[in-house]
Amino acid sequence: MIAGFGRVGQIVARLLRARGLAATVLDLDPSTIDLMRRIGLKAYYGDATRLELLHAAGCAKAKVFVLAIDDVEKSIELAELVRRNFPHLKIIARVRNRPHYYRLRKLGVETVIRETFASSLEMGVEALRALGFGAHTALRSARNFRAHDEAAIERLAAIAGKGDDAFFAEARRAYEEIERLMVEGDHADARDAGWDDSTLREEVLRRSKVS
Amino acid sequence: MIAGFGRVGQIVARLLRARGLAATVLDLDPSTIDLMRRIGLKAYYGDATRLELLHAAGCAKAKVFVLAIDDVEKSIELAELVRRNFPHLKIIARVRNRPHYYRLRKLGVETVIRETFASSLEMGVEALRALGFGAHTALRSARNFRAHDEAAIERLAAIAGKGDDAFFAEARRAYEEIERLMVEGDHADARDAGWDDSTLREEVLRRSKVS
Numbered sequence A, B: 001m002i003a004g005f006g007r008v009g010q011i012v013a014r015l016l017r018a019r020g021l022a023a024t025v026l027d028l029d030p031s032t033i034d035l036m037r038r039i040g041l042k043a044y045y046g047d048a049t050r051l052e053l054l055h056a057a058g059c060a061k062a063k064v065f066v067l068a069i070d071d072v073e074k075s076i077e078l079a080e081l082v083r084r085n086f087p088h089l090k091i092i093a094r095v096r097n098r099p100h101y102y103r104l105r106k107l108g109v110e111t112v113i114r115e116t117f118a119s120s121l122e123m124g125v126e127a128l129r130a131l132g133f134g135a136h137t138a139l140r141s142a143r144n145f146r147a148h149d150e151a152a153i154e155r156l157a158a159i160a161g162k163g164d165d166a167f168f169a170e171a172r173r174a175y176e177e178i179e180r181l182m183v184e185g186d187h188a189d190a191r192d193a194g195w196d197d198s199t200l201r202e203e204v205l206r207r208s209k210v211s
Helices: A007-018 A030-038 A051-057 A072-085 A098-106 A117-130 A135-159 A164-192 A198-207 B007-018 B030-038 B051-057 B072-085 B098-106 B117-130 B135-159 B164-192 B198-207
Strands: A024-027 A042-045 A064-067 A090-095 A111-114 B024-027 B042-045 B064-067 B090-095 B111-114
Touching: A007 A024, A007 B117, A007 B135, A007 B164, A024 A030, A024 A051, A030 A042, A042 A051, A051 A072, A064 A072, A064 B117, A072 A090, A072 A098, A090 A098, A090 B117, A098 A111, A098 A135, A111 A117, A111 B117, A117 A135, A117 B007, A117 B064, A117 B090, A117 B111, A117 B117, A135 A164, A135 B007, A164 B007, B007 B024, B024 B030, B024 B051, B030 B042, B042 B051, B051 B072, B064 B072, B072 B090, B072 B098, B090 B098, B098 B111, B098 B135, B111 B117, B117 B135, B135 B164
Parallel strands: A024 A042, A064 A090, A090 A111, B024 B042, B064 B090, B090 B111
Antiparallel strands: none
């Protein structure tokens, strides 16, 4: 079951189909009917936040609900509806930004994926490589950054809404800590990985302004 | 040099900073000034499509131009301006969708990253796992899908604009081919990787409706 057949829902549906799994798709926009038919998907048109539509589409028997709509308020409304009426369904949600992330996590949605986060890291990796870092170093940096950032956003989700001052103080602290942890992680890595070209890296750090 | 300090530009800047590299950021929105100052970035406000601003910010000496603005027309305008005036600059661009991708590739931008593509694949991997596929199989599927899809979009970029009929015929063909290649790839993988749980996979394929 996939709600939303835009840029995100289409890729999810095509990946599943390539594994032999035909998703049922819910979408508001009748202009996507051709595309869905062309790739042989079951489609239900209409506002997915109407409970009858969810029943008609078969939510009671589904296992996974991919929440791929881009509108933040609709996404939250739909997550609430699914949580309340189909508590067995595992929700995998696309989120636009951090506030959206916090709100879905508060509703108990476990798998929450920031829609531009992975691509942003890929752009960062490309930038590091263009500035002279090796592929391994650039990828490892992005992986470390991601791990720290995902831990931080989970901590922030737990305190979101509990007063802005405490929240922003924690956000600042989290950002600073990520940089500190990454620098420490680099030193630990450097001891373990003799083959990594730290001389090149240092040279790049000295010379580069990124800019 | 990073143009655009929204969801994407911020992650790129923070990743670079965690590697000791302080980016120069161009953004139209003065409300981001606090955030940029807080993380110690050089910032230039104003319309990045004005050539004077690019000069003032130091494009002539920069190596990499991260094009992270979300507005499609502005992005294309800026890519043209940078290509024409600073041909030495490597552009790493965020794109919203396929038409945006094709247009930047036609301008000669080499590194073009679809802003929701990687996250969509991650959602697909989570969905496959929730449906009973092993982590290895799910990740391998996404990796294969990505490789095929990126090859296909490059072929499509080369013929984009050359008459809609030919283009859509090729797009349909490309989508079908991706599914065929993935099924063939699976068989090849299955021969090589005896440890992968193909029995479980087949059972999931039989039982599951995804939905």
